[in-house]
Structure formats: C-alpha cells, structure tokens
Amino acid sequence: MPVNIIAEIGSNWEGDIDLGKLHIKKAKESGATHVKFQMWRAEDLYETSDPDWNEIKKSELNKDVAIELKKYADNLDIKWFCSVFYPESVEFLESINVEIYKIASWTAALKHKFALETIQKVGQTKKQTFISTGNGIERNIVEKEFEQKKLKYTYCIAKYPALDQDIDWNEILKYNFFSDHTLGITIPLTYVILKKSLGEKELFIEKHVKLGNSVGPDAPFSITFGELQNMTEQIKRIEKMNLPNLSID
Numbered sequence: 001m002p003v004n005i006i007a008e009i010g011s012n013w014e015g016d017i018d019l020g021k022l023h024i025k026k027a028k029e030s031g032a033t034h035v036k037f038q039m040w041r042a043e044d045l046y047e048t049s050d051p052d053w054n055e056i057k058k059s060e061l062n063k064d065v066a067i068e069l070k071k072y073a074d075n076l077d078i079k080w081f082c083s084v085f086y087p088e089s090v091e092f093l094e095s096i097n098v099e100i101y102k103i104a105s106w107t108a109a110l111k112h113k114f115a116l117e118t119i120q121k122v123g124q125t126k127k128q129t130f131i132s133t134g135n136g137i138e139r140n141i142v143e144k145e146f147e148q149k150k151l152k153y154t155y156c157i158a159k160y161p162a163l164d165q166d167i168d169w170n171e172i173l174k175y176n177f178f179s180d181h182t183l184g185i186t187i188p189l190t191y192v193i194l195k196k197s198l199g200e201k202e203l204f205i206e207k208h209v210k211l212g213n214s215v216g217p218d219a220p221f222s223i224t225f226g227e228l229q230n231m232t233e234q235i236k237r238i239e240k241m242n243l244p245n246l247s248i249d
Contacts, residue, residue, distance in 0.1 A: 003192060003235050006206040007032040007228060008179075010218040015058035017065050019211070024073050024080070026225040027209060031232030034079040036102060036206070037061050037069065039089040045112055052217040059216065063092055070096055086114045090121040100128050105135035105158055108142060120145050130204070132179055134158030154179045154206070161221035169194070173248060177204040181221050185231040192238050197246040207231070 007027035013020040020037075027035045042057040050056065061069075061082070073080035081100040084090050085107060093101070101122045107115045108131050122129055123145030131142060134156035143151070155175040157166045162181040172178065173194060180188050188205045195203055208222035223231070 002033070002239065004034060004202070004204045005032045005228075005232055005235070006034040006036050006204060007209045008036045008206050010038055010208050010222070011055055011059040011216040012208070012210045012214045012218050012222060013037070013059065014055070014214075014216055015060070017068060020065070020069050021072050022211070023209065024069065024076060024078065026211070027228070028076045028078045030209075030225045030229035031236075032078065032209075032228065034081065034100075035073055036081055036083065037066070038083045038085070038104075039066065039093070040083075040085040044086060044114060045106070055216045066092070067096055070098070084118055084122060085112070087117040087121040090118065090125065094125060100130070101125065103129060103131045103142075105132035105137065105156060108132060108137040109135040110138050110141070111135060116141070122146075126150060128152070130154050130177055132156045134179070152177050152204075154204070157181055160218075173198065176200055176202060177206070179206040181208070183221065185223060185227055185234070188231065189234055189238070192235055193243065194246075196238060196241075197243045198248065199245065205231075205235075 009023050013023055024035050039061045042060055046053060046056055070080045081098050082093060083102040083104045103119060103122060106112060107118055110116055119142060128150055130152050132154045135158045153175060154177040155172045156179040159166060160181055161183050164182055164187060167187060178188060178191050192203060208218050209225060209228050210219050210222035212224055
C-alpha cells in the first residue's frame with residue numbers, strides 16, 4: 001500500500017475560505033492523499049493574552065466553512081478530516097460523513113477542559129482514529145473508549161519546530177504514523193526508508209504545509225507545497241527500491 005501523506009493545514013488557511021480551498025488544491029497537486037484541518041474553539045484552549053490570539057481566533061473552523069471545504073476536497077478526491085477539540089465538533093463532523101478523526105496530544109493527555117468528553121465522543125463513532133502522543137497520553141482512559149483495530153497512535157515531538165536530534169529512532173520505529181514538526185523533509189524520508197526496510201506495509205506521514213507567503217503561527221515550521229511535492233516524489237522512488245530486509249533485536 002502506498003505511503004499516506006497528510007497535509008496538515010492547521011492555522012495556515014488564516015480563516016479565509018478561498019485560502020483554505022487553495023491549500024486543498026495545492027495539497028492534491030503535490031501528491032498528498034489526505035488534507036487535515038483543526039476544529040477548535042479558541043477560548044477553550046488559549047488565553048486572550050496569547051500573542052497569537054488574533055490569528056488563532058481567526059482560524060476557527062465553523063460549520064458552514066467546514067461543509068464547503070469538505071465538499072471541495074471530495075470533488076478533488078482527496079480525503080478531508082480534522083483534529084477535534086470539543087464534543088460538539090464530533091457530532092457535527094458525523095453529520096457530514098467524515099471518515100477519520102485525529103485526537104491531538106493536548107487532548108489525549110487530558111490537558112484541556114473538554115478533552116475527555118471529546119475522546120469519548122470520537123470513540124462512539126467507531127471510526128479510524130489517529131491519536132498523537134507528543135504531550136504524553138492517558139493511555140488507559142483512551143483505550144477504554146476505542147476498539148483496538150480502530151486506534152492508531154502517532155509518533156510526535158511536541159516542539160515547533162522540533163530538532164532533528166529530538167527524534168528517538170528506537171521509539172519512532174514502533175509507530176507507522178509519524179506527525180513531523182522538524183524543518184524540511186529529511187527526517188520523514190529517513191523514517192520511510194527505515195520502516196520500509198523493516199517490512200512495514202502501511203505508513204502515514206503528516207506535515208504542516210503552507211503557501212510561500214503564509215504568516216500564521218504554524219508557518220515557521222511548515223513546509224511549502226514545493227517541498228511537499230518533492231517529498232511525495234521521493235517517497236514514490238523509495239517505494240520502488242529493493243531495500244534490504246532489516247530487523248530490530
């Protein structure tokens with residue numbers, strides 16, 4: 001199975017629906033298989049004194065915009081989904097037939113007031129769910145809410161940007177989903193080579209992506225769509241290689 005490439009839009013669409021559509025279009029053209037937004041309420045997660053408050057508030061994804069963006073992605077045949085941060089967002093996304101969910105590590109570690117309710121609501125959907133581990137995770141609580149076959153943990157370093165030296169290669173190889181915050185594309189390409197050499201059949205790579213003139217809080221650690229296209233092309237080359245069969249003792 002090909003490597004799944006998730007283009008994480010985050011706040012880089014800047015609350016502008018036309019920019020949101022342009023990100024989706026560029027993601028598709030660059031070879032991404034999925035595009036991901038984030039459904040939050042700014043007041044649940046941040047103080048108004050946060051230096052990025054205006055950009056964060058502006059990038060809230062409301063229902064009408066979400067409907068239009070998902071329809072646009074569906075028409076382009078790229079899978080659209082969200083990280084969810086409050087239970088009502090799950091109810092809404094169910095109403096528009098979203099097939100996948102992401103639970104951010106902030107939620108998985110129960111670090112905001114609606115975290116547990118959100119986890120429970122996603123678990124009730126019985127759908128494929130990706131759960132980030134970057135801020136730690138209340139694993140017993142999480143696993144109580146999900147069928148094991150629907151749950152996929154993601155390797156993530158909760159630093160923005162993360163340094164190459166932050167990657168624990170012994171640990172990352174236990175995961176087949178890598179949500180990467182390092183700069184550039186070197187680390188995810190290395191990950192794909194190693195995992196493919198270990199015989200992994202299905203991989204997910206998530207990278208924040210941006211337009212060249214993006215200025216939001218996610219922009220400094222995002223890759224451009226040119227870099228995304230380069231990454232997807234290099235991954236296709238890797239998939240065709242006759243890599244050695246490795247094992248971990």
